[in-house]
C-alpha cells in the first residue's frame with residue numbers, strides 16, 4: 001500500500017522532469033493569469049477529463065465535479081464555485097455535463113440501501129419518479145441513458161434558478177448555460193438543451209413546462 005502511493009510521487013517527479021526537459025517555461029507559463037471562459041460542472045466518476053474531451057488547456061476551464069453532476073440549492077460548495085466563476089471571473093459559459101454509464105445515476109435508480117449516499121442522490125431518484133410513466137417503457141441501458149439526459153436538463157434548470165445566475169441575467173444575457181452528455185463509447189458530447197441565457201429559454205428545460213420526455 002505504501003509502495004503504491006509512493007509510486008505516485010515518483011511518477012510526479014518523472015513528469016516534472018520530462019515537462020521541463022521539453023519546455024523549460026512550461027510551469028511558469030501555465031501559472032500565467034489566464035482568465036477562464038468556461039465553468040464546467042461534471043460528474044466525479046466520469047473516466048474522461050473535461051480538458052481531454054473539449055481539447056482545452058487547464059487554464060480555460062474552471063472545473064467542479066460531484067456525484068451525478070448535481071446543482072443542489074443548499075450545497076454551499078457548488079454555489080461558491082458558481083459565484084466565483086460567474087461574479088469574480090465572469091465566465092461566459094457554464095456547462096453541466098453528465099455522462100452515459102454514470103454510476104451515480106445508476107445507483108439512484110436502485111431501490112437498495114446505499115447509506116448516506118442516498119441523501120445526495122434523492123434528487124435523481126425523485127426525477128425518475130416524476131418521469132416514471134415514460135421511463136418505465138424503456139429497458140436497461142436505454143432507461144438509464146434517458147435519466148442521465150433528463151438529469152442534465154434538470155440541473156441546468158436548477159443552475160438557472162440560482163440567485164447568482166438570476167442576478168447575472170438582470171445585468172446582461174451572460175452567462176450562457178449548456179446541458180451536455182458525454183458518451184464514453186464514442187467520445188462525443190451531445191447537447192441536451194441548446195444555449196440558455198434567459199428565464200424564457202430556461203422554461204424550455206423545466207419539467208413542469210415540458211411534463212413528458
Ligand SMILES: [Zn+2]
Pocket residue numbers: 043044045046067068069099101102103104105
Ligand atoms: Zn457519473
